[in-house]
Amino acid sequence: MAKELCLSGKNVTKIFGFGDKKTIAVNHVDFNFHVGEFVSIVGESGSGKTTLAKMLLGLIHESEGEISFLGKPRDIKGRKQKREYWKDIQAIFQDPFSSYNVFHKIDAVLLDCIKMRGGKNLPHDKKVEMMTEACSFVNLKFEELTNKYPFELSGGQMQRLMIARIFLLKPKILLADEPTSMIDACSRATILDMLQNLRNEIGMTIIFITHDIGLAYYISDTVYIMEKGNIVEYGPAEQVILHPSADYTKRLINDVPKIHEEWDLSTV
Amino acid sequence: MGKVMLEVKDLKTKYITRFKEDVYAVDGVSLTIEEGKSLGIAGESGCGKSTLALSLMGYYFAPLHYMSGDIIIDGRNISSLDPDDIRKNVLGKEIAYIPQAAMNALNPTRRIIRFIEDVMKVHKPEMTRPEVYEMARKRFEILGLPEKVLNQFAVELSGGMKQRTVIAISTILSPKVLIADEPSSALDVTSQKMVIKMLRDLMEKGYIKSMIFITHELPLLYNVTDDIMVMYAGQIVERGASKEMVFDPIHPYSKGLMGSIIVPETGTREHELIAIPGTPPNLKKPPAGCRFAARCKFATPECRVYSMEMHEFGEGRSHRCRFSVEHLREVYANG
Numbered sequence: 001m002a003k004e005l006c007l008s009g010k011n012v013t014k015i016f017g018f019g020d021k022k023t024i025a026v027n028h029v030d031f032n033f034h035v036g037e038f039v040s041i042v043g044e045s046g047s048g049k050t051t052l053a054k055m056l057l058g059l060i061h062e063s064e065g066e067i068s069f070l071g072k073p074r075d076i077k078g079r080k081q082k083r084e085y086w087k088d089i090q091a092i093f094q095d096p097f098s099s100y101n102v103f104h105k106i107d108a109v110l111l112d113c114i115k116m117r118g119g120k121n122l123p124h125d126k127k128v129e130m131m132t133e134a135c136s137f138v139n140l141k142f143e144e145l146t147n148k149y150p151f152e153l154s155g156g157q158m159q160r161l162m163i164a165r166i167f168l169l170k171p172k173i174l175l176a177d178e179p180t181s182m183i184d185a186c187s188r189a190t191i192l193d194m195l196q197n198l199r200n201e202i203g204m205t206i207i208f209i210t211h212d213i214g215l216a217y218y219i220s221d222t223v224y225i226m227e228k229g230n231i232v233e234y235g236p237a238e239q240v241i242l243h244p245s246a247d248y249t250k251r252l253i254n255d256v257p258k259i260h261e262e263w264d265l266s267t268v
Numbered sequence: 269m270g271k272v273m274l275e276v277k278d279l280k281t282k283y284i285t286r287f288k289e290d291v292y293a294v295d296g297v298s299l300t301i302e303e304g305k306s307l308g309i310a311g312e313s314g315c316g317k318s319t320l321a322l323s324l325m326g327y328y329f330a331p332l333h334y335m336s337g338d339i340i341i342d343g344r345n346i347s348s349l350d351p352d353d354i355r356k357n358v359l360g361k362e363i364a365y366i367p368q369a370a371m372n373a374l375n376p377t378r379r380i381i382r383f384i385e386d387v388m389k390v391h392k393p394e395m396t397r398p399e400v401y402e403m404a405r406k407r408f409e410i411l412g413l414p415e416k417v418l419n420q421f422a423v424e425l426s427g428g429m430k431q432r433t434v435i436a437i438s439t440i441l442s443p444k445v446l447i448a449d450e451p452s453s454a455l456d457v458t459s460q461k462m463v464i465k466m467l468r469d470l471m472e473k474g475y476i477k478s479m480i481f482i483t484h485e486l487p488l489l490y491n492v493t494d495d496i497m498v499m500y501a502g503q504i505v506e507r508g509a510s511k512e513m514v515f516d517p518i519h520p521y522s523k524g525l526m527g528s529i530i531v532p533e534t535g536t537r538e539h540e541l542i543a544i545p546g547t548p549p550n551l552k553k554p555p556a557g558c559r560f561a562a563r564c565k566f567a568t569p570e571c572r573v574y575s576m577e578m579h580e581f582g583e584g585r586s587h588r589c590r591f592s593v594e595h596l597r598e599v600y601a602n603g
Contacts, residue, residue, distance in 0.1 A: 044456045045427070139545070154547065155313065184312045184484040189528045189543035211456050214487075214530040218537055241532045255457040257487040258531045259514055265465045
């Protein structure tokens with residue numbers, strides 16, 4: 001694996017409110033994500049995972065600290081710089097049902113991506129070919145989707161279409177915020193497969209945010225565990241999950257139902 | 269063999285859409301649960317798990333309609349009672365239901381104790397308010413919920429606490445059957461564990477006699493329920509004891525489901541996830557023959573023509589595949 005730094009942060013902090021109502025959502029965290037790495041950020045609800053994700057995406061500003069992108073401090077002050085930045089970082093969110101504009105057909109969703117990659121003046125045939133390729137990458141058939149609206153699809157299909165978008169855009173970083181928590185266990189396997197394909201074929205850095213520690217173990221190279229805004233433990237997945245050192249990680253693993261070990265219900 | 273608490277015989281219900289089309293969401297489900305036992309129902313989204321739960325209560329409202337079949341709770345057939353009778357005498361007392369969105373089930377403008385008073389007003393009108401409060405306090409104490417919750421509003425409680433409160437309220441009359449429809453899917457692992465512990469406590473202390481637990485999280489079912497039933501396209505495809513179902517699934521669909529289990533244990537990273545390709549059939553026009561045939565790796569042309577009934581093969585286990593158990597095991601062993 002290339003050890004080139006892709007996205008890194010130093011002392012990144014986000015504080016909401018002030019005075020008595022001050023909440024430190026993300027508390028001085030440091031992280032280094034490398035190119036082509038599959039990183040998972042794991043934590044309970046309210047541990048600051050999504051706030052961190054929003055800062056990485058540039059949707060909210062960090063209160064303190066600095067995020068570097070490809071070795072240089074990231075500059076997203078202006079609208080133009082932000083647009084440039086978003087060509088390199090894209091996201092898949094938890095709820096596929098609210099990720100689409102209900103008035104836009106699926107063709108429009110995919111054509112937008114081609115436009116963003118600078119393919120606005122390509123001939124129509126070429127565009128269709130690109131869209132077909134993207135859909136077949138996620139096991140969807142473009143002929144069946146064309147002229148349909150997103151709400152005519154199932155949750156799993158919508159999430160796959162999201163991945164097709166990412167395939168067209170080919171960003172450097174993909175941020176997946178609980179992409180599988182709203183779909184059932186069997187479609188989950190398909191989505192995970194596709195994320196891994198993306199990483200293997202395009203060499204994308206994938207930041208995967210989840211509360212399911214089993215999932216993080218299965219899929220990622222590196223795991224970061226977050227508790228109340230702090231990163232309490234990080235390292236290679238095997239080591240963090242199978243030999244946890246922080247108490248919080250131990251508890252988290254203990255709380256997950258397993259199939260080869262007895263699930264201890266007494267420690268609630 | 270214990271006393272049978274709930275028996276369902278060939279239950280069929282359907283949805284009627286706005287365009288007067290029929291969707292056969294539960295198509296011939298039979299099941300039995302004995303006293304003190306719990307049954308898990310697994311399956312992917314849209315296979316009819318939640319519809320089955322609603323149908324079991326015998327309380328039908330549009331667009332859900334009853335077609336045929338019997339629901340017998342502790343020797344009493346409730347499928348032919350009228351809705352008013354069911355609401356007064358069956359719901360809550362005989363059968364209780366925890367909805368999927370229990371987090372949003374509580375009216376935010378009322379205190380928790382008011383919901384319990386409402387229940388008691390219908391079922392035990394002779395009880396006074398202090399008596400109801402005393403009873404609720406005792407029950408909450410046994411279940412490990414703080415007394416102050418009774419005087420709080422739903423918005424003051426956390427997600428896991430709300431869920432546990434809903435469970436405590438819906439089981440206040442000690443029902444014979446509790447149907448829990450994905451009670452922990454929206455919670456994180458620690459709150460999930462507390463909810464599961466509470467359901468277990470209820471069973472052990474005898475406040476509920478039997479339980480149906482619906483979820484698509486298989487590791488959870490394995491730890492919670494005695495038996496697991498796998499549902500596909502409105503029908504049961506396999507039933508058996510939890511352990512056997514997880515480690516030795518027979519029906520190709522169950523095999524696929526068990527292949528999607530992910531747990532944080534040694535060896536998980538090495539084994540390959542099995543995804544089932546394709547989508548479930550349209551239940552407006554259920555296919556002839558086996559419903560899983562279109563997605564099944566091992567299907568033959570005959571599978572699409574002949575449908576099978578559930579047949580037993582060993583103690584408490586039954587499945588719906590045309591092929592024999594030996595044949596299927598051999599096929600799985602050869603990949």
